[in-house]
Amino acid sequence: MHSHSIEQWTHDLVFLGRQHSRNERRTWFVVALTAVMMVGEIAAGSLFGSMALLADGWHMATHAAALGIAGIAYLFARQHARNSRFTFGTGKFGDLAAFASAIILAMIAVQIAWESAARLVHPVPIAYAEAISVAVLGLVVNLISAWLLRDAHDDRHGHGDSHGHDHHDNNLRAAYVHVLADAATSVLAILALMIAMVSQWNWADPVIGIIGSLAIAGWAYGLIRDTGAVLLDASVDKNLEAVIRNRLETEGDRLTDLHLWQVGPGHRAAVIPVVSDKPLSPATYKRRLGDLRGLSHVTVEVVTCSDSVHAAQDPD
Numbered sequence: 147m148h149s150h151s152i153e154q155w156t157h158d159l160v161f162l163g164r165q166h167s168r169n170e171r172r173t174w175f176v177v178a179l180t181a182v183m184m185v186g187e188i189a190a191g192s193l194f195g196s197m198a199l200l201a202d203g204w205h206m207a208t209h210a211a212a213l214g215i216a217g218i219a220y221l222f223a224r225q226h227a228r229n230s231r232f233t234f235g236t237g238k239f240g241d242l243a244a245f246a247s248a249i250i251l252a253m254i255a256v257q258i259a260w261e262s263a264a265r266l267v268h269p270v271p272i273a274y275a276e277a278i279s280v281a282v283l284g285l286v287v288n289l290i291s292a293w294l295l296r297d298a299h300d301d302r303h304g305h306g307d308s309h310g311h312d313h314h315d316n317n318l319r320a321a322y323v324h325v326l327a328d329a330a331t332s333v334l335a336i337l338a339l340m341i342a343m344v345s346q347w348n349w350a351d352p353v354i355g356i357i358g359s360l361a362i363a364g365w366a367y368g369l370i371r372d373t374g375a376v377l378l379d380a381s382v383d384k385n386l387e388a389v390i391r392n393r394l395e396t397e398g399d400r401l402t403d404l405h406l407w408q409v410g411p412g413h414r415a416a417v418i419p420v421v422s423d424k425p426l427s428p429a430t431y432k433r434r435l436g437d438l439r440g441l442s443h444v445t446v447e448v449v450t451c452s453d454s455v456h457a458a459q460d461p462d
Contacts, residue, residue, distance in 0.1 A: 163411030219243030237410015240317030
């Protein structure tokens with residue numbers, strides 16, 4: 147008969163980022179700033195008959211929607227942080243929002259590329275002074291937004307005896323990438339419009355637009371890859387896995403398996419089966435991992451070596 151001993155630390159399952167409240171406040175401020183700019187551009191474009199203002203206003207509306215998703219994710223995660231329906235808390239809700247935001251960003255990249263290609267084939271007259279002024283105004287708003295959304299988290303992943311283990315908030319990162327993409331689009335637009343205005347190379351504007359769309363697509367891919375890995379519980383921290391094994395595989399003890407995954411920004415959960423000739427209590431093994439900051443939820447299962455051999459021989 148098997149001798150299994152399972153023990154968990156008793157604590158609430160609030161796996162929000164350390165700066166969740168700060169990030170939420172700043173995200174909503176940027177949403178408001180973007181929305182005001184969007185409404186102003188659409189109103190001015192309609193009033194003065196400016197297609198440049200209208201186009202930029204509706205483009206900004208897409209970014210405002212994506213930023214709104216980020217704000218709602220922070221709000222939902224905070225309000226339901228202690229809801230028992232969520233087995234491992236709501237820390238990953240930001241990654242879900244960031245994944246959706248990355249999809250929107252990829253769609254924006256496709257839209258920019260499509261419009262740029264169409265303008266290469268069918269050039270349209272450009273009101274240079276007006277278009278440049280719109281791009282400069284958009285750039286100022288996006289630079290302010292990018293400054294507000296800068297990620298203050300320490301990106302270094304330490305693994306010594308003190309073991310700092312901080313991770314970026316992907317929800318904040320997605321919002322930051324959106325305003326960064328809009329800022330990059332504004333910079334490239336200003337550059338292209340100035341070149342075209344001076345040299346009369348009307349093709350410069352759509353060509354640089356295509357280059358910008360490729361950069362935005364690259365950012366979107368990086369977000370989709372990283373957030374998708376979190377949502378699928380991929381094990382992405384091999385260094386921490388190695389530290390856990392080094393701490394627990396002593397005096398003949400060994401880990402038969404190790405499951406390590408992210409449950410929120412800066413928070414990891416682990417399920418650790420230990421096989422031992424002289425098994426200790428689960429609490430003893432957990433104490434060896436107690437100083438690993440970021441390892442927030444640990445389950446240890448201890449099996450005696452003789453029992454594990456019998457289990458392999460007896461399929462019943």
